[in-house]
Amino acid sequence: MTEKYSLERELAPHVDPHWAEWFLVTLRLQEVPGDRIGAALAEVEAHVAESGETAEEAFGEPVAYARSLRLKADPIGTKGQLLRNLLVVPSLLGLDLVVESVQGLSDEVFPVRTGLLVTLGLYCLILVTLAAASRALVASLVRRRGAAVAVYVAAVALLVVPVVLWRGTAFTLPAWPALLAGVVLLVAMIPVNYRLMAGNADPVTPPLPSPDDPDGSVAAARAARSNRRTAWAFALMFPVVTAVLAGLWLLLG
């Protein structure tokens, strides 16, 4: 169990941890890379350690100060990142296959809905288009933050809307093979999702190693442990949620 404020105390021992927490959270929400956040907090730490002032006295309110720095956000919406985000969809398909086939077990049929087929078609189309598009084109589309969010929301809406609108059954499959396919998909996606999350890790790191850890190996090992925990939690989230939903249906349905 990680102690509250352990990160803040480790990175900036002279800074009020509550102030540091809000400073970190604000920059995280602005999607500033972890190394830049660590450097900004280290500069606050150096100033308050030398001046003897509190962070509040020297820098004012943490949220306003974090915003005033105008640190550059991570370039979001890069081609690789968009592709990684869309790779979550197979896990959702696995969830749908399992939950719907469990509901159809009594009739031994799995109803394949028209909307689901449309969504799968659109999903393949988006993946192929994105893979074929040049990096420059994708970058120009999502250069501005607002445009990037709009493109992403539009893509997700495009995938969700057909499932909601077209609830009619296109055809049916035997329930047990559909259930098995769903389970296989969920299990197969566990290592994919693990790598997806582990590869996106961006811990807040200090600009210089601490005197107690001159080569930074202890901090690196701790960051790696934390990263693995987060990645496992994400990778196992889909099977766990699926199991809970299917279990609830079996118990209550």
Next chain:
Amino acid sequence: MKSDTAWPSEWLRGVTELCVLKIMSAGPTYGYAIASALGDAGLGTPKGGTLYPLLGRFEEAGWVTTEWRAGDGGPGRKFYSLTSAGRAALDEQLPQWQAFTAAVGSLLSPVTPVAPSTPAALTTPTTPHPERALS
């Protein structure tokens, strides 16, 4: 001038950038040292919330390069060094500011009071003529 003098913030806003550039022209330095130098110069010690965003803008503009160095038994410090672009900005702004303060100084400098009812007095030089002063 004491370092705790509270100058009007409007005045400081106009000149802090130039003063920080000037301080950095002496060599690589770090945030707290810059704040102290401003205080020692009688301009008041700026708050971190004012100084560091300014330094960040310098970095963004390419006026400074930065380097982290280990502190003497304390936290590490981020050192700022002026680039050639930063020196060019200083070289451009410094004569402008000096011309500006000269103009303001000339306008605001005290003059010898004269009686408005004696027009001839208006043409009298404020400094005594050397020959008349001697007689």
